[in-house]
Amino acid sequence: MTISKVFVVGGTGNIGTALVKDLLERGVATTVLVRDPSKASKLFGDNEKLSVIQGDYTTLDVYKDNIVGHERLFFQVSDMNNMAKIKTTFAKIAYEAGVKQVVDVSSGSVSAPWRKNVIAAAHYYAEKNIYELPDRGYYVALRPTGFFSNHFFGDNKTVQFKGVLFGAEEPDHKTSWISPNDIAHLAANILTEPVEKHVDMVYDMTSVRASGNDRAAAISRVLGREIKYIQIPFGEAHKNFIDHAHMPHSMVYAFLESSNDYYPVNPGLATVLNREPETLEEWFTTNKNAFA
Template sequence: MAGVYVLGATGGIGKQVVTQLLEKGVATTVLVRDPSKAKSLFGENDKLNIVQGDYSNIDTFKNSIAGHERLFLLVHDMDNMPKIKTQFAEIAYEAGVKQVVDISSGSVSGPWRVSAITTAHYYSEKNIYELPNRGFYVALRPSAFFTNHFFGDHMTVKHKGAIFGAADPDQKASWISTTDIALLAVNCLTEPVEYHADGVYELTSARLSGNERAAALSNALGKQIKYIQIPFEDAHKQFMEHAHMPHHVVYGVLDGGLMPCPVNKGLSVVLHRKPETLEEWFAANKDAFV
């Protein structure tokens, strides 16, 4: 197959996508601000092409996208996301790219403009979908990441034996492993473009309450971990301090975190295995919590 071009290659999901593509022997180009960081992450590989640039380097992208069949699109800039994603997708399609795989958000499936996060992803999807003469467009819509537990929970578990949150202890929220997000992206990027076509995949593998997450942690660590409900103001402050995100994004994460994204029972079909459970994820990452 022709090559895959990756935006967002050095983040948690992007890193896994690039690593798996290279393991499959797929020619992969990454657009990164710091080539030395990409080299340290992925090592020397004849299939890897590193291009220095960022979202503002449109000409650099135009000059390097030709010859690629697929584009993986992951953008962290929430404020400028629709503009960035639309611009890069349009250039890619005009250059002959047959498929764009976009990391969107499960919140897009809910009410319109429920948060800043929803709005950014909604208009990104809408703009790309409505591009004239485009190729295939696959949207992956994950709910809360298991890795969100690294935004403070790992420290409170270490020092206080508890995780904290604003939600009621038995109120369920939607979750997914970033490992599953990356795997599905790679499957879409390497399987026939016609197979996934203009697919939309809702990525929620589990609906879990604070008490259930604490129980899963207790099982993984072999000691009692509690879930403690705190005021929204305190949860907001804690998330701001540990996630280093602006207020409007943090507020969207906390307020929208309880959106009832249902579990997608078809994930095993497109993952070609069962989704990773939170218990499995805690077991694999327990060193961060002890």
């Protein structure tokens, strides 16, 4: 079977980097649209299967010229304020150019009540707009919950220097998590399997439910020293996020508020991943140096 060419928007982010590396390892001809080609070069090196195009969300002429000849498009968009417009525009251009399948990193929050927060609303309208495009190809939405890598928003530093995890949730309140590596791997599987297999699927992506105490215990085992979870007031957690993750209030509030939502573990993930999902402890082990 000939593997389709894949166009990737967002290829130098956490998920995008893992995806592009996975596709290249599978021998897939991959094109990435990036602001800084030198960053792509550092991440991926020289590979005859890789094409690097300089551009961003605004350089639509560049995108239109280069999407031609690709059958698959993957995107992850970070601009929350303009997400629906950006994703809809990129998908529409892709379908008109002959792309048969679009794979989108959406959010588990789309499954929550309508307009619950800015994250849920942005992803909801992006999905809705793309799904309703006339004469489109297939559209697959991945709906992950909390990324393991959210621990880099400040938890890694408090573990390093104070031996603690801080959070607004009660110590034994379980929240929903997924590894970015699993998001990338599922995307790579979808992008290399027949488009008819995944049609217009939505994949909820929660692999583990873990509390603050659970996460502290996992880090403790990896580091070989005791790490404690300490509950702090919502306002203090809000300030810490803004100060250390440099996110706007709307995003921080959505992150903190959504920790009270219930997103169950998807028992079908191993089936579509073709392996078991990565555990929190495995992820902490791989990223041990960031917490040690």
